Amino acid sequence: MSKQQYGFAIIGAGVVGKTHAERLLSVEKGKLVVVCDTMAERAQEIADKYGCDWSDDLAQVLSRTDVDIVTICLPSGMHAKYTIEAARAGKHVITEKPIDITADNALKMIAACRQAGVKLAVISQHRLHPATQQLKQDIENGKFGKLIIGNGAINWYRPQEYYDSGAWRGTWEFDGGGALMNQGIHTVDVLQYLMGPVESVYAHCETLGHERIEVEDAAAATLRFRSGAIGTIVATTCAFPGLSTRIEIFGKDGSAVIDGEELVLRKLRSDLGEQSGNDISSFASVNKDTTTAADPTAIEGEGHIKQMNDMIAAIEEKREPIINGEEGYKPLEIILAIYESARTGRLVTLPH
Numbered sequence: 639m640s641k642q643q644y645g646f647a648i649i650g651a652g653v654v655g656k657t658h659a660e661r662l663l664s665v666e667k668g669k670l671v672v673v674c675d676t677m678a679e680r681a682q683e684i685a686d687k688y689g690c691d692w693s694d695d696l697a698q699v700l701s702r703t704d705v706d707i708v709t710i711c712l713p714s715g716m717h718a719k720y721t722i723e724a725a726r727a728g729k730h731v732i733t734e735k736p737i738d739i740t741a742d743n744a745l746k747m748i749a750a751c752r753q754a755g756v757k758l759a760v761i762s763q764h765r766l767h768p769a770t771q772q773l774k775q776d777i778e779n780g781k782f783g784k785l786i787i788g789n790g791a792i793n794w795y796r797p798q799e800y801y802d803s804g805a806w807r808g809t810w811e812f813d814g815g816g817a818l819m820n821q822g823i824h825t826v827d828v829l830q831y832l833m834g835p836v837e838s839v840y841a842h843c844e845t846l847g848h849e850r851i852e853v854e855d856a857a858a859a860t861l862r863f864r865s866g867a868i869g870t871i872v873a874t875t876c877a878f879p880g881l882s883t884r885i886e887i888f889g890k891d892g893s894a895v896i897d898g899e900e901l902v903l904r905k906l907r908s909d910l911g912e913q914s915g916n917d918i919s920s921f922a923s924v925n926k927d928t929t930t931a932a933d934p935t936a937i938e939g940e941g942h943i944k945q946m947n948d949m950i951a952a953i954e955e956k957r958e959p960i961i962n963g964e965e966g967y968k969p970l971e972i973i974l975a976i977y978e979s980a981r982t983g984r985l986v987t988l989p990h
């Protein structure tokens with residue numbers, strides 16, 4: 639049944655919790671009713687700014703009848719626990735990425751939401767950028783021909799103070815990984831979304847540029863996609879001062895590069911004809927994106943708004959959200975396979 643307005647609760651009032659509150663202002667049928675954080679002053683600060691209630695008691699928030707949708711903005715290793723609690727309380731859930739940090743937890747949260755009859759969406763806002771959508775459409779329409787190579791690069795910078803700013807950051811228990819699981823997951827997701835499922839990975843992951851972190855700050859993986867195409871993922875948080883992310887797609891009939899959020903190169907044989915194959919005029923592009931590459935609080939784009947609106951539409955249309963639990967699981971599975979390969983020194987085959 640459609641409602642005039644859907645009540646939202648934000649659980650976790652840190653960096654991304656603030657983004658959710660701000661983005662909700664642009665969600666026509668969404669209303670922020672309460673923000674919850676165990677650090678009450680953080681919840682209070684958002685409540686004061688956006689004119690909603692605050693709480694440090696999750697049970698009380700979940701018992702409210704004016705809350706329809708809960709957004710989980712907690713440390714990554716807590717996503718499953720609180721998603722499952724919210725689902726059992728009958729609330730639809732939008733969780734931040736990664737869906738969780740273990741496959742087991744991710745599958746449990748998918749099952750719990752299904753069992754409770756509530757929707758589960760996982761934030762992956764870069765999938766919805768116009769550049770990604772353009773390439774997705776091109777690939778589906780066969781404009782790139784047979785896919786040959788897909789590369790993703792996340793050359794970001796996080797100073798030691800970033801990791802020191804929260805006890806959970808850089809830990810296996812709550813961050814679940816480093817440059818890949820936290821920063822790189824968006825790019826891993828967009829790459830697999832465009833190139834299709836990954837069949838196997840071989841990787842190195844190291845901690846090379848930071849102290850007092852358990853997880854990797856440098857990762858390099860080679861990929862074989864199920865289609866037969868191959869590719870790479872390189873991720874680091876040591877690349878001072880933080881470069882834009884880059885995705886490169888090469889097919890038999892075309893090449894494309896997304897730099898930051900911008901489609902800086904899209905050359906299709908069907909548009910150019912054979913003779914234009916040597917035109918390199920638009921290849922010279924670096925660092926289009928100075929946002930989250932260097933500043934974790936500068937979360938760009940309208941993807942969050944689109945996914946919040948999509949959740950409301952999914953409820954009303956009785957369909958799955960466009961990035962549901964199963965979709966959110968895909969980049970997690972690839973990253974966990976990369977970690978296993980780095981740990982064992984072996985090629986790891988998916989499904990993992």
Ligand SMILES: NC(=O)c1ccc[n+]([C@@H]2O[C@H](COP(=O)([O-])OP(=O)(O)OC[C@H]3O[C@@H](n4cnc5c(N)ncnc54)[C@H](O)[C@@H]3O)[C@@H](O)[C@H]2O)c1
Nearest residue numbers: 650651652653654655675676677711712713714734735804
């Ligand atoms: N989509 C994006 O672009 C994006 C950007 C940043 C972060 N994230 C994701 O968002 C999540 C949170 O990251 P962050 O940078 O906002 O972290 P943060 O540390 O800034 O915020 C987390 C908040 O959760 C609170 N908290 C911890 N345990 C709690 C509990 N049991 N109940 C209520 N509150 C509790 C903490 O007090 C803190 O305020 C992570 O999973 C991260 O990967 C996504």
